[in-house]
Amino acid sequence: MNRRLKLVLVVSMLISLLAGCGSGGATDTNSAEGTPNSSESTTSTTLRIYVDGNRAKDSNFLSVVEAFKKDTGINLEFNIVPGDGVEIYKKIDIELGAGDKSTDLILLTNPILLDKYAKSGSLLPLNDLISTEKYDAKGIFGEYLNEYDGNIYSLPFAVNKWAVYYNKKIFDDANVPYPSGAWTWDQYIETAKKLTDKDKGIYGSYMLDYDNYMYLTTRQKEVSGYKEDGSSNYDNPMFKDSLQFFGDLGNKHKIQPSWLEFKTKKLAWDGFMTGKYGMHVIGSWYTNMFLDKEAYPRDWKFGMTELPTPADGTGNNNIGIVQGLGINVNTKNPKEAFEFVKYYAENDYKYSGNLPAQVKLSAEDIKGMFQTLVDKLDGEITVDDINKAMYDNNLGFSDEKIVGTAASEYSSIILQESELYLIGEKSLDDTVKSIKERADQAIKDQTSK
Known part of the structure; x- marks a missing residue:
């Protein structure tokens, strides 16, 4: 990892954890002339942004929204989609497909969404706005700024890097030392076994139902999901090994809820905060949860350590994503919407648990930012x-x-097919074969359009 990337990740983790409060509703967008931070008034402008039910109540997100309103005079209101962040994009797909002009801003919480909406023509290219305002996007965001055929469709507001969060009380009760420093997945499993206490309803490990858990160790080795000819690479044996590894955690080692238990009991994405799990493997955005003591009161303290790596000594990488914010191509308020995109990209880390996707934060800021988080x-x-x-x-x-x-x-194919393996309805070999075949067909269908 180059020095600059290290610096950005460090800086991002720190200051990203300041908390606050605010509010949001949902009304129609009003158009207005003028741009924020100019001599022209923008107080009559109201922007709308798609948010899921959880984000709409997130005090840290509300804080940056309130700060934006205060600093620019532009109102921001929510087009709320109930749920946990999955259903929201189904509604966005429908509304964007119908030519929605009332919602201005779209959160792109993973690179797949950016790729999807950029290629579908749903996002407004930002190049002209960047040029007109002489905004140094490349200088501020560097390698985290994504372009498609020369167009910039979003500004990145966060780099989420994975870690292991752990419950110190569960470790103490089991007389197990806290994890620290480099370790392997084999060591993670052995640690989780020592923490698991079924009589008390405690599991040593907790992971979610995201697709990337199915191939986590493969991405640690930076194995591509595509072959050089553009077809699926899921017949690479490393994908098979990764899926088996994940399935074994619940089905064989029994250190975390099996897929069947996770689904039938409808276990939550924020389940670690219940205090019933020893360790949680998740992105750095999760640090945000520990700041919100009103939503998540607890009688235990947490710790964090680095992500385990494969035991064979290869692929010693952390994994993560860059998150961004884009503008609906049909917005009636492009200039005002761009003001929020810039503001959010530059300031989100001051309020949330995210790592900022900026490359100009100085080395002198690092210690201070970490200390701010600790405080x-x-x-x-x-x-x-x-x-x-x-x-x-x-x-x-x-x-x-x-x-x-x-x-x-x-x-979607990975999740659908992997589930059949995880609940015992399909063999491992047949599962990866089906993923490969279905992915190839999907790639062919999209390429032929």
């Missing part, structure tokens, strides 16, 4: 804890998602 968390973790977990650990960085032709369909 906000009342000393639950130390500057050294954060540094080792997220920055100074010699881990590289690999995109957690498979991004390319028909990426959204590819992701």
Whole structure:
């Protein structure tokens, strides 16, 4: 990992954790002349943004919205889609397909969404706005700024890097030392076994139903989801090994809820906050949860350490994603919407648990930012804890998602087929074969359009 990338990841983790409060509703957008931060008034402008039910109540997200209103005079209101962030994009697909002009802003929480909406023509190219305002997007965001055929469709607001969060009380009760420093997945499994206590309803590990858990160790080795000819690479044996690894955690080692238990009990994405799990493998955005003590009151303290790596000594990478914010191509308020895109990209990390996707933060800021985070968390973790977990650990960085032709369909296929293996209805070999065949067809269908 180059020095600059390390710096950005470090800086992003720190200051990203300041909390606040605010409010949001949902009304129609009003058009207005003039741009924020100019001598012209923008107080009559109201922008709308798609948000899921959870984000609409997130005090940290509400804080940056309130700060934007205060600093620019532009109102921001929510087009709320109930749910946990999955259903929202089904509604966005429908509304954008119908030519929605009332919602201005679209959160692109993973690179698959950016790729999908950019290629479908749903996002407004930002090049002209960037040029007109002489905004140094490339200088601010560097390698995190994505372009498609020379067009910029979003500004990145966060780099989410994975880590292991752990419940110190569960470790203490089991007399198990806290994890620290480089470790392997085999060591993670052995640690989780020591923490698991079925009589108390405690599992040593917790993972979710995201597609990238199915191929996590493969992405740590930076194996592409595509072959050089553009077809699916899912017949690479590493994808098979990754799926078996994930399935074994619940079905064989029994250190976390099996897929069947996770689904039938409808276990939550924020289930780790219940205090019933020893360790949680998740992106750095999860740090945000520990700041919100009103929504997540707890009688236990948490710790964090670096992501385990494969035991064979290869693929010693962390994984993660770059998140961005784009503008509906049909917006009636492009200039005002761009003001929020810029504001959010530059300031989100000051309020949330995200790592900023900026390359101009100075080395002198690092210690101060880590300390700010530590103070906000009342000393639950130390500057050294954060540094080792997220920055100074010699881990590289690999995109957690498979991004390319028909990426959204590819992701859905992986989840659909993997579920059949995880609940015992399909063999491992047949599962990866089906993923390969269905992904190839999806890629062919999209390429032929």
